[in-house]
Amino acid sequence: MQLIILLHFAGYQVTGVFMKNWDTLDEQGVCSADKDCEDAYRVCQKLDIPFHQVSYVKEYWNEVFSYLLNEYELGRTPNPDIMCNKHIKFNYFLHYALNNLGADAVATGHYARTSLEDEEIFQQKHIKRPQGLFRNRFEVRNAVKLLQGADHLKDQTFFLSQISQDALRRTIFPLGGLTKDFVKKIAAEHGFHHVLKRKESMGICFIGERNFENFLLEYLEPRPGNFVSIEDNKVIGTHKGCFLYTIGQRAKLSGLSEAWFVVEKDTTSGNIFVAPSTDHPALYRDLLRTNRVHWIAEEPPAELIRDKMMECTFRFQHQMALVPSMLTLNQDGTVWVTLVKPIRALTPGQFAVFYKGDECLGSGKIIRLGPSVYTLQQGKSREQDSRHVLAEEIKKLEPAT
Structure with a gap:
C-alpha cells in the first residue's frame, strides 16, 4: 500500500492490482489475504485510481506449491518465496500487467534497486530472447543489474535472485x-494510518499461524524413521518423516534433558542424524555445490568465464551476514562454492545467493554439501591413529641392537 501512495504522489499514472495466490476457502488456517485486498482497495479508492484483482491460485499450485512438496519429499528444504517471485510475480503477473492492462512497467514493494533510472525503464522495448544453457553474451547490451536496497536491514534482493533480465x-x-521509517512517515503524512497498523508479512501466507508439521502432514504421507546420534550411531528417538526437519533445527526428543540438533538426513534409510549441541562441528561446513546458477545481468560473469573461478560474497538465508567465498564454474553451469570459513546449517534446497558489493549476481539451489568439520576431524583422528599403529608395527619389526 505504501507503494501505491508513493507512486501516486510522484506523478505516475497508477493502477492498483491485488494478486491472489492461495485459495483460503480450502484451508482452515489464518491468512490475511482478504484483509490485505480490502486495505489495498481502500487506498486506491481514496486516491481515485483503478483497482484490479487477479488470481493465480492454479499457477501457484503448479509452479510453487507442488515444487515445495516435491522438495520436502526429496529431503530438501525449499524456499517458496524465491520461486513465487520467479514464476508468479515476475512472470504471470508481469505479462498480465504489460499485455492486459497496457502497463509500461510494474512496481513492487520490494526493498531493492536496479541500475536503470525509472525514466529508462519506461523506454524499454520487449525483445523475446532465445532459450539456451547460457544467454548469448552479446545479445544483451547494458544489462540491468539488481542492487541491494538502501536499507540493508530490509534489503530483499535475496528473494529476487531468480528473476529474469x-x-x-x-x-x-x-x-x-x-x-x-521514511516510508511510514510518508504514509502518515497523507492520512493512511490504517496502513501503518498492518503487521509486516512474515513467512508463507498459506500456512498462517498453523503448526507447520501438521500442515505438511495434510499433503505428505508420514515416513517414520529414527533419530540417530552422529557420534556413536545409537538410536535415541523416532520421527514421522525426514521432511519435517531441516538441518540446524532442534529435534523433538522426549525423555532427554539436553537439546539435540539435526545435522544430516538420509531419506533412503529414514535416519535423521543429530548432535548434542547447537554448535556441534557436525553442523559446520565450508563447501557446497549448486544446480545451474541463474545469473541476473551477465551469464555467467566474464571473470568466471575467463578464470573458471571468482571471488564474491554469499548468503543462503535472508538477512544473514554475507560470507566471502570462491566460486568454481563447472561445464554444466553449476558451481562449487568454497567459503572462507565454515558456517552453520548449510541446507540443501535453499538458494545460494551471490553478491559483488551491492550487486546481487544471481543464485543457484544448493544440491550437495561438502564434509562437515566433524567428519574432517574424525578422518584426521583416524589417520593419526593409523599412523600410530603403523609406527608401532614398524618398531616390532626393527632388529634389536
Whole structure:
C-alpha cells in the first residue's frame, strides 16, 4: 500500500492490482489475504485510481506449491518465496500487467534497486530472447543489474535472485532507495494510518499461524524413521518423516534433558542424524555445490568465464551476514562454492545467493554439501591413529641392537 501512495504522489499514472495466490476457502488456517485486498482497495479508492484483482491460485499450485512438496519429499528444504517471485510475480503477473492492462512497467514493494533510472525503464522495448544453457553474451547490451536496497536491514534482493533480465528491465522498486521509517512517515503524512497498523508479512501466507508439521502432514504421507546420534550411531528417538526437519533445527526428543540438533538426513534409510549441541562441528561446513546458477545481468560473469573461478560474497538465508567465498564454474553451469570459513546449517534446497558489493549476481539451489568439520576431524583422528599403529608395527619389526 505504501507503494501505491508513493507512486501516486510522484506523478505516475497508477493502477492498483491485488494478486491472489492461495485459495483460503480450502484451508482452515489464518491468512490475511482478504484483509490485505480490502486495505489495498481502500487506498486506491481514496486516491481515485483503478483497482484490479487477479488470481493465480492454479499457477501457484503448479509452479510453487507442488515444487515445495516435491522438495520436502526429496529431503530438501525449499524456499517458496524465491520461486513465487520467479514464476508468479515476475512472470504471470508481469505479462498480465504489460499485455492486459497496457502497463509500461510494474512496481513492487520490494526493498531493492536496479541500475536503470525509472525514466529508462519506461523506454524499454520487449525483445523475446532465445532459450539456451547460457544467454548469448552479446545479445544483451547494458544489462540491468539488481542492487541491494538502501536499507540493508530490509534489503530483499535475496528473494529476487531468480528473476529474469527481461522482468528486471520492466520493473521499478520505489521503496529501494528509502528506509522503512521514511516510508511510514510518508504514509502518515497523507492520512493512511490504517496502513501503518498492518503487521509486516512474515513467512508463507498459506500456512498462517498453523503448526507447520501438521500442515505438511495434510499433503505428505508420514515416513517414520529414527533419530540417530552422529557420534556413536545409537538410536535415541523416532520421527514421522525426514521432511519435517531441516538441518540446524532442534529435534523433538522426549525423555532427554539436553537439546539435540539435526545435522544430516538420509531419506533412503529414514535416519535423521543429530548432535548434542547447537554448535556441534557436525553442523559446520565450508563447501557446497549448486544446480545451474541463474545469473541476473551477465551469464555467467566474464571473470568466471575467463578464470573458471571468482571471488564474491554469499548468503543462503535472508538477512544473514554475507560470507566471502570462491566460486568454481563447472561445464554444466553449476558451481562449487568454497567459503572462507565454515558456517552453520548449510541446507540443501535453499538458494545460494551471490553478491559483488551491492550487486546481487544471481543464485543457484544448493544440491550437495561438502564434509562437515566433524567428519574432517574424525578422518584426521583416524589417520593419526593409523599412523600410530603403523609406527608401532614398524618398531616390532626393527632388529634389536
